[in-house]
Amino acid sequence: MNKINNIITKSEEARKVAGLDSAPGSLAIEARGLSLTFDTADGQVEALSNVDLRIEEGEFISLIGPSGCGKTTLLRLIADLEQPTAGTLSVNGLTAQQARLGRRYGYVFQSPALYPWRTVERNVMLPLEIVGLSAMERQERAKRYLALVNLTGFERKFPWQLSGGMQQRASIARALSFDPALLLMDEPFGALDEIVRDHLNEQLLKLWDRTFKTVVFVTHSIQEAVFLSTRIVVMSPRPGRIIDVVDCDFPRTRTLDIRETPEFLKIAHRVRQGLRAGHAYDD
Amino acid sequence: MTTEALALRRRRGVRDRIASGTAGPIAAVVLALTAAWYLAAIAMNYSGVRDQLERDETPYTVGDVIAGTLSAERPVLPAPHQIVLELANSLFGLPPTSNRSLVYHGWVTLSATVVGFLLGSVLGIGLAVLIVHVRTLEKSLLPWIISSQTVPILAIAPIVIVVLGAIGIRGLLPKSIISAYLCFFPITVGMVKGFNSPDPIQRDLMRTWSATAAQSFRKLRWPASMPFLFISLKVAIAASLVGAIVGELPTGAQAGLGARLLASSYYGQTIQMWAALFAAALLASALVALISGAERLVMRRMGAAP
């Protein structure tokens, strides 16, 4: 009994350290009737149409779908990098803009977007400078998060001296450095080869397990989505909307081997069906 | 990806388009500059005009002084309308053969510029072709050509004029040689870059087809270098004009825009000096516009996006 209590207390401690300021199970993101329509020379384009989504804290959500289905648009709306034309969106109980100005999330782009004139260490410190932390605090955090992504020893290197996978890891460390509760990732491993990708998937999962962040992850790869997520949101284009939401109840600590289990294949099959229903495989 | 493409194509209203185009801002800046010029003319000519009125011992008001600053005969800074009037007069009001006509002087400078430009372009492109095909030249000559751009080459102008004059060559040719010399370097450097611009992949493809050097040049290198060609030609023609103008200075030539500038500065005729300068500016813009026009034609024929 005591042992179980210990585990529960420890996890609460960890959650406090992770900067989560509300009880587990509360909503990290709530979108209702979210729409984004563009006026173009060819008429109106509904990048996102009437999307309803509720994401709880601590979840790992994947957004999957073909090009034009709105998954990146949805992510950018959450990040307040775009504004919706209809619907409501709340991030940690705040509007998207408040969340952005309050630095409630870390964004990882498809390309590492590290500044070539800064060392890896100083790149990780960039958001900390903007937030206004002291030099010592910045130094300490940079070290800590680079260690978290296994890049210790590369602090003084410049981005071009690192491989693609290492650069992307550095950009993840940068996204985590100011302890946001939410991590938004837009196909972060898309440009890497499969072997590096698998390795980084494992590392990301371990990171998520240790830090209890909420992660919203955009991907093209069914395998990646099923492996990483607690829930998979399947989307389709024209107009951009949600076709299916698939639960993925593998344990938090999973290894690459589960990709050959029948349960994995069943979920992957369901995702694929959703994509087919959304005409992802049509000409 | 879709988001970016869509964001770029949002429709805008007419007023938005004026405010976000370039015609509006350019016009606004030009207007602002003209207004500032008038103010500067008033300010800089003020004391001179006022002193003159004092000497004449006629009663005057501030308005008189201001009117005087904008119509003085030898102002420190002529007002824009004075320059434009003098320019119009020298261009259209005098017979083109008169030696006070800017058409005459412009023509003298223009001919030297064009001849020098053609010489320099042919030489420059020819040398670039050689450099790209002969390894030794690329390693031995090209560094000198590149570093010679850091040398103030115009300093050579007087020597060329005087030495050629000593052996009896005067007039158009020495100035053209200076112009050619000035435009040859940017063209060579630009064209070498252009000839080397095709992707290694493209060059490998040529090799898989066993294309000869000449074929590879005609079908790949030359078309690929067109953008670089026109950029260099624009720089070259401007440099050529500067060369022709400077070439008219050392021996006090009688004709040409540079000579006119020099003469006007000696005799303190500021309005004529500014008019000559504006004429040179007009000439430069016309020449560059000509090359831009040629560029658009060529690019369109080559299927570049408008």
Place this chain on the structure above:
Amino acid sequence: MTLHQIGSAIAVMCLVATLALPLAVDASLFDHPILLAAIVAAAAAIALEGRQDGLVSILLLMFAAGSLAAVTLALLESPAIVGHAGAGFWAIVLAAWISAAEAIAGLAGIEPHARAARRFVGLAIPVLFGAFLFYLWEVAVRGFGVPAVLMPAPSAIFDRFVASLPTLGADFVQPFVRGVLSGYLIGCSTGFLAAVVADRIPFLQRGLLPLGNFVSALPIVGIAPIMVMWFGFDWPSKAAVVVVMTFFPMLVNTVTGLSAAGRVERDLMRSYGADDQQTLLKLRLPAALPFVFNALKINSTLALIGAIVAEFFGTPVVGMGFRISIEVARMSLDMVWAEIALAALAGSAFYGVVALAERAATFWHPSYRT
């Protein structure tokens, strides 16, 4: 037979012919036994070179070229030969030329693996090439007896340069330090500031950029007489010309540079809730540095040109442009060339300093990674 073999054959034939052909009217090679020995050694080197390859071949050719060049220069010391060099003399020069060309071609062909060696060879080739051109100039002027009034020999220019160092120093220091440098600093900084200000006001930026491009094409040196009229004959008018000449390239390049930061990087800054000033200081200015330095390099040349040409218009008592116009009028061309050499040195040094600063500040740019 390859071009190389033909060339070597011609070179050896020339050297053999030298023994028969006259060096000049009353001179013969046999009066100079040491030089004769040198020629024989060079001929031997050229003949042997064909059997070797790589570095040995190049060294043999360089030895041949060097010794033949030295022979001809030594021969020019003899009064019988200077000014009336004969066919024999030119045969030696031709042989030297061929060996030098082959040596340089050989150097251009080797690709050393070590980076230091590659850099060294990359530097050596143009240096040797340039040195040989100077040699040809020297030998042609002195061998043909070209009047110094028309074209002085490099050695004469060098002598005049060294002898006139005080004058050259005065011509350089005052106008350069005061006129060129001050104009450069003012012009570049105002151009930069104008661009940063215009950046805040997109309307202004869209108006300034095309205008800046337009003005850059104009013959700005034409404002020199106007500046002389406003600021007098001394260095302020030169500085004024330099300011106008350097302002626009700096403006255009900085404006372009400020929009160089990528969209992704800018979105990143937005995701941090960074305000405009933070984005400017931490992202857009560093990203703009390569463009800014491009303008600084261009401006270093323009500044010098502007100052020198401005002196053609005004008449101060000191300055490179001034000295050139005066000495040209006096037909003392060796002094003119010395001044030109000074201008060339000043121009390259100025550019070199800026390029070094560029390397230090923008070491991260892809163009530095080979």
